[in-house]
Amino acid sequence: MIFKKFIFPSILIATFIVASTEVRSEDWRYQMRGNLSARLSSYTQEKSRNYAQQTHAQFEHSTEFSPSLVAINQLRWTSNSIASDLSTKSTPAKKDIFDTYLGENYLKYKSDNWVVQLGYQEVVWGEAFGFNYADIINPKDQRETLYSEASEARLPLLLFNGKLFFSSGDLSGSMQLLVSPEPRFSKTLPVEIYAGNLIPQSSLTVIKQKSPAIFKTTEVGGKLAASYGGLDLSLFTYSYLSRDPHYSLQSADLSNITVKEEHQKIQSYGLSLAKTIYDFVFRTDIVQTRDRMINYVAETGELLSLPTTSLNALLSLDTPTYNDYSGVLIFAQSTLGEVRPNSFRSKNEQYVIGKLSKNLGSDKTLELSYTHELEHTGQSVQSILSWPVNSSTDLKIGGELYFGDEQSNLKKLRNVSSIFFSLKNYFQL
């Protein structure tokens, strides 16, 4: 079992070691690079949990055996206190997170008309950014997404990733096949964030479901993409184990409830479009997912789940730059086919997001973002000043505030309302 779990990382690390030592060729090219980041937050909501930390490190070694064959090896480290900061209950898992793990580790072979990558990778579909319903392939560390870029929260997945390119006149595009023999799950926020006040017990125990052993379950999907006449279009599908868990009740008494995480097979179908009109860029992502399980609390008090279909759609508009100002307007809606009373999720979730960015010169930018949740009124305001202090270090200072009705998703995040300061350093050895 242990051997199977580590077989692919072992092969990839062996490739890295071989590439770095024994059979080093004069023609091979090597590069070591990475980044270190640290963020300190001061919460503005609860005095008892006044400060939070978040740190990241990534080391990457790339070996170019030839212009066609490249190996990438990454090692990552992360720590944060977000899970404990958000939790409102006493849980055994309520502690800071310290993780060291392998990041992207793969071999890439590319020819003129096709590319194949084998190993742990991150693959992102869709045309939108900042709010991406089509980013379905990789699991995420959702304990971080409130704070950090999706790129830092994305977790690599073992994949065969093959892409065939085509081009004819003004038409260009690709066909992509993804196969994963080792599904992995997202790392989620405490369950009561989603359950709200539906779980009355004061303490909660969650039994995690381990991801399946390699080759026990296979995920398969593909994407067909084409660009023609100022329009980008892609159609995609992926059959996979749900990245987010639903929960089954194991035991409960007046003070404690024990639930078990479960992940079922689901299938997503999607369409993405992007079109330039004058200097505006329109983007849309539409993703339908079948057999998603949504938890609810039955009239008898039992914790149950219901399979349903979700339809997520996003429309966004990027404005041109005017007097150093640029903006993005996003409308996003997520609808479930069927929900029961006391469900962990509303039937409809709708958000309107406006982002305004001001270029302050010398690559300094000030970003203001406002999110309005429509179904249950909730609001979020974020501001970030990004300041590249020198060629290798970025400074960010900002704040974020979540508020609204008790039922709104944004109000559930009120405990992370904070002001923050972060530094990120990039290096190359």
Next chain:
Amino acid sequence: MKIAAYLLSTLLILPLNSFAEMSPNDIVKKADLKRGLGNISHSFNVTVSDQDNKKEIYHVAFKDVNHSITEQTEPERARGRKLLMRDYDIWLFTPNIKKALRISLEQKLTGQVSNGDIARTNYAEDYEATLLPTDKTDTSNVYRLDLKAKNNKVTYGKIEYVVSKKDYSPIEATFFALSGKPLKRAKFQDFKPIQGMSRATKMVIQDYLQKDKVSTLVFSEHRPESFSDSLFNKERLEF
């Protein structure tokens, strides 16, 4: 007889257009060749620095006027950022977003530099030129040209272009938005022999209103190079 042969050969090697009036578009075509290798497949590097001496380096793979890829190599934080230009479509790939996103030509790449300033620089392809009338007392040895966008997909609505009459070297350009608002002014400098012709290796771009905002582009290492068509595919940028 020798004198007659000499005169005949001299007449034959003189360019015919020195006897004919050059059309404004031909002047722009000749000036374009003084800013790059023209419409032949080649690669080059661009070093962009601003008024605070912040430096960025790009490597450009230029197949033809409608196909180019610009990849950032410095600073480290932006390494691997790629800009694909295919006709009037442009996509940006950043390693942290991990996918290529469609953007507009007008969006700023860095400092005073727009995406189109690096990726789409053949003015003759995108603009219709007319000669601006000059005062008879104007003794300067330059053409003053008004370049109007052939369509609304290009980077600028209008360019006022100053080109040397002597050798068609570009001297200065003022760029205007589609609305007619002046945006910035560029000066072409440091002409050096590259691939058999004297060409500008430096472009200094200054904001039209805030004169202290300056970006300097230095072009280097031009070399003819052939590229496969499949390289200029949005779906390939992530690899």
